[in-house]
Amino acid sequence: MNDDLSVAILGWKSLRTTRHSLETYKAAGLFDCCGEFFIYYNQYSEEDRRLGEEMGVRTLGDGENRGNWGGQRKILENAKNDYILFLENDHPVVTSPEETRYWMGAALELLKSGRADMVQLRHRQRPGDGYEFDKFFRYHYVRELEDRLENAERLLPPNYGRDTLFRFIHRHVRPFAAIRRSISALYLEKHPERVLPRWIRREGDFLIVDSRILNFSESPFMVSRSFYERLSSFAEGHPRHRTILGHQELEYILNCRWWRRQHFRIAMCDRGIFGHQRLDDSWRPNHSAFNAAILEDRA
DSSP: OOTTEEEEEEEOSOHHHHHHHHHHHHHHTGGGGSSEEEEEETTOOHHHHHHHHHHTOEEEEOSOOOHHHHHHHHHHHHOOSSEEEEEETTOOBOSOHHHHHHHHHHHHHHHHTTSOSEEEOBOSSOOSSOOOOTTGGGTOOOSSBOTTOTTOGGGSOTTTTSOOHHHHHHHHHSHHHHHHHGGGHHHHBSOHHHHOTTTEEEETTEEEEETTTSOOOOSSEEEEHHHHHHHHHHHHHSOOSOOBTTBOOHHHHHSSHHHHHHTOEEEEESSOSBOOOOOSOBSOTTSTTBOGGGHHHHO
16 A cells, blocks of 8 residues: 555546446555545535445535636645545546556656656556547657557548658648647557657656656646645646636646746656546537536536
């Protein structure tokens, strides 16, 4: 057990999705891989409390909807440890108990030793909810397709494996855009560290990716308390006009020039632990489970 690690889900309604994720955590032994586990709910309800009792997990929250960043800050306030794994309720475990235990311990050790600033634990070959690689293929092609990538070839263009004049011109006319779009090589390439050695290096079973090409993501991520506070401090001083239903969000604020210039070391598992699966409605218009009727409730 990693006694100095807190694992927390940020939840908002979606009981079916939360129940499913918790069932995968129990089956994979995730609760035994940390010193504490709890759920913090935006707009905490009696149904949320009962689900926590049924599943045997601690639940917290209040009646306010604080958005993702606000909910994460409440998680930070309530977590007792200096290392925290932030989850959302649609992040089920997709690995075996043995793999889950290994990756959790290895990720924590990577942070403690100072070899990474942040660890993303989303599964590289099973991210869930489909793939969006169109912008990558405007500039790049695949040298050696990752053979564990689920159902990928049907989603790729016929010429995914060769360079074209169109891509060559785009790379040279828009070099900075080409660098930013190159990150999809992490998921498509069998050896992304060979394709992008300037930005990606392998360290044991992890890929260490420079924040120059990898955006901040609220996909399952493990950080130290001090690193999260550093990110949050920057975000507080740089609010954006773009919000989610009036809430400032870290993903929007941090995906900027400052983040790219910090050259943070973001570790990604060669495999990973968590997928992405939502069983209830989604408020995101581009999601397969989108239901416009719930937008009023979220506001």
